[in-house]
Amino acid sequence: MDKYDVVIIGAGVSGSAAARELSRYEIKACVLEKEEDVCCGTSKANSGIVHAGYDAPTGSLKAQMNLRGNELMEPLAKELDIPFIRNGSLVICRSREDLPRLEALYERGVSNGVKGLRILSREEVLEKERNISEDVYAALYAPTGGIVCPFELNIALAENANVNGVEFYFRTEVKDIERYEEGYRVITNQGVFETKYVVNAAGVYADQFHNMVSAQKISITARRGDYCLLDKSAGAHVKNTIFTLPGKFGKGILVAPTAHGNLILGPTAIDIQDKEGTNTTGEGLEQVMKNAGMNVKDLPMRQIITSFAGLRAHEDGDEFIIEEIFDAPGFIDCAGIESPGLTSCPAIGERIAGIIKEKMGLREKEDFISERKGILKPETLSREERAALIRENPAYGNIICRCEMITEGEIVEAIRRPLGAKSLDGVKRRTRAGMGRCQAGFCSPRTMEILAREQKTDIRKVTKSGGASYLVVGTNKDIF
Numbered sequence: 001m002d003k004y005d006v007v008i009i010g011a012g013v014s015g016s017a018a019a020r021e022l023s024r025y026e027i028k029a030c031v032l033e034k035e036e037d038v039c040c041g042t043s044k045a046n047s048g049i050v051h052a053g054y055d056a057p058t059g060s061l062k063a064q065m066n067l068r069g070n071e072l073m074e075p076l077a078k079e080l081d082i083p084f085i086r087n088g089s090l091v092i093c094r095s096r097e098d099l100p101r102l103e104a105l106y107e108r109g110v111s112n113g114v115k116g117l118r119i120l121s122r123e124e125v126l127e128k129e130r131n132i133s134e135d136v137y138a139a140l141y142a143p144t145g146g147i148v149c150p151f152e153l154n155i156a157l158a159e160n161a162n163v164n165g166v167e168f169y170f171r172t173e174v175k176d177i178e179r180y181e182e183g184y185r186v187i188t189n190q191g192v193f194e195t196k197y198v199v200n201a202a203g204v205y206a207d208q209f210h211n212m213v214s215a216q217k218i219s220i221t222a223r224r225g226d227y228c229l230l231d232k233s234a235g236a237h238v239k240n241t242i243f244t245l246p247g248k249f250g251k252g253i254l255v256a257p258t259a260h261g262n263l264i265l266g267p268t269a270i271d272i273q274d275k276e277g278t279n280t281t282g283e284g285l286e287q288v289m290k291n292a293g294m295n296v297k298d299l300p301m302r303q304i305i306t307s308f309a310g311l312r313a314h315e316d317g318d319e320f321i322i323e324e325i326f327d328a329p330g331f332i333d334c335a336g337i338e339s340p341g342l343t344s345c346p347a348i349g350e351r352i353a354g355i356i357k358e359k360m361g362l363r364e365k366e367d368f369i370s371e372r373k374g375i376l377k378p379e380t381l382s383r384e385e386r387a388a389l390i391r392e393n394p395a396y397g398n399i400i401c402r403c404e405m406i407t408e409g410e411i412v413e414a415i416r417r418p419l420g421a422k423s424l425d426g427v428k429r430r431t432r433a434g435m436g437r438c439q440a441g442f443c444s445p446r447t448m449e450i451l452a453r454e455q456k457t458d459i460r461k462v463t464k465s466g467g468a469s470y471l472v473v474g475t476n477k478d479i480f
Contacts, residue, residue, distance in 0.1 A: 006356060020166075042311055049343070070343055079370050085147050087257065089240055175188060200331065206335035238255055305437050313338055321334075401443040402443070415451065
C-alpha cells in the first residue's frame with residue numbers, strides 16, 4: 001500500500017498543472033491516470049485556444065481563472081519550451097440587431113479586466129481579415145487572445161512535475177474512494193493508495209468521485225464537440241481566431257489557425273450520455289462546415305485532412321468547481337472544467353496548490369526546476385548546425401514522417417524522455433509524426449518499428465493508444 005500527501009486523479013491539463021505547481025513544495029504526490037499516457041481524455045481533443053476572458057460572467061470563478069490563466073500562459077510557455085502565439089481574436093457580429101449583444105460582451109470583458117478590447121467597424125474587420133464574410137457588421141477584437149498546442153502544454157506540465165518528484169501511475173483506474181482517520185484510501189485496479197489529500201481532476205468522471213465522498217451531489221454531462229482540421233496549406237486563411245456571438249451552448253463554431261500552422265474548425269456542442277463517446281457523426285461535421293462558413297468565406301474544405309471529437313465536462317451549474325468539499329475535508333474538487341479550461345489551467349494549478357499549501361504549511365523546494373527543454377527540432381537549426389547534429393547522431397538525418405519532416409532522432413527522444421511515449425498516439429502527440437496530410441499513412445510502420453526496438457518488444461505488441469489497440473494482428477504469406 002503506497003502512502004502519499006496528495007493523490008491527483010487525472011493526467012489532463014488540470015491534473016498536470018496541479019501536479020507541477022505542487023512539485024514546487026516539499027511534498028510526496030502522485031497522479032493516477034486510467035489511460036496509458038497523459039492527455040488522453042478531455043485535453044487531447046481541444047481547440048488550443050487561449051481565451052481573452054470576455055465570455056464568463058463577471059465575478060465567476062471561470063472569469064477569474066480565465067484572466068489569470070491568460071496572463072500566466074506566455075511566461076509558462078517560455079519556461080516549458082512550447083509554442084504559444086498571441087494572435088488575437090474576433091467575435092463576429094453579422095447584423096445591426098445583434099450589436100447590443102456584442103456591446104454587452106465588450107462591457108463584460110471590460111468588467112472582467114480584459115485589456116485592449118475594441119469594437120471594430122465592418123471596414124476595420126475586413127481590413128484586418130480579408131476572408132471574413134462580406135455581411136459582417138462589426139466585431140469585438142481582443143488582442144490578448146492566443147493559440148497554444150494542447151498536447152505539448154499537457155505533456156510539458158506533466159514532464160516538469162515528474163522531473164520535480166511527482167510520480168505518475170498509468171493504466172491505474174480508480175474504482176472507489178474511502179475515508180479513514182488519516183485521509184483517504186484510493187482503491188484502484190493496481191492497488192490501494194493512502195493519502196491525506198485527494199485532487200479530483202477526472203474530467204467527465206469528476207462527478208462520480210465527488211459523489212463517493214460527499215452528500216452534496218454534483219452532475220457532469222459529457223458535451224461532445226466535433227472538429228475538422230485542415231492542411232497547413234489552409235493555415236493562413238485567417239490570422240486571428242474567429243468566433244461567432246456566443247449562444248446557449250457556448251461560443252459556437254470557431255475558425256482558427258493552430259500553433260503548428262493548420263486551420264481548425266469547430267466545435268459543436270452536443271450533450272450525450274456516453275462519457276466515452278468521442279466518435280464523430282456526419283450530422284455534427286456537417287454542422288461544423290456549414291456554420292464555419294457563415295463568418296469566414298471561401299474556406300478550402302477540400303483541404304480537410306482529418307476530423308475528430310472530444311468531450312467537455314459540463315457541470316450543471318455552468319461553473320468551475322475548484323475547492324475543498326465542505327463535508328469531505330481533504331478532498332479537493334477540480335470539476336466542471338470545460339472551456340476556458342485549457343486557458344485557465346495554469347491558474348487552476350496555482351489555486352489547487354495554494355489550497356494545499358495553506359492547509360499543510362508547505363515549504364518551497366530550494367532545487368525546484370522551473371524550466372523544461374522540449375524535443376530537439378532539427379528544422380529550427382541552421383544548415384551548419386543540422387549537419388553537425390547528423391554527423392553526431394545519424395538518426396536526425398533519417399526522415400520518418402515526410403509530411404511533418406519528423407526524424408528518427410526526434411521519435412527516439414520522445415520515447416526516452418520522462419513519461420515517454422509508449423504508443424503510436426503517444427509519439428504523435430509529442431512529435432507530430434502522423435499529424436500531416438497523409439495522417440500516418442506512410443510513417444506508421446516505421447514509427448512502430450522504432451517503438452518496438454526502443455521498448456525491446458515484439459512489433460505485434462505495439463499499440464495505437466494503449467490497452468488492446470494493437471495494430472498488427474497477424475502476418476501474411478505464412479508458410480504452414
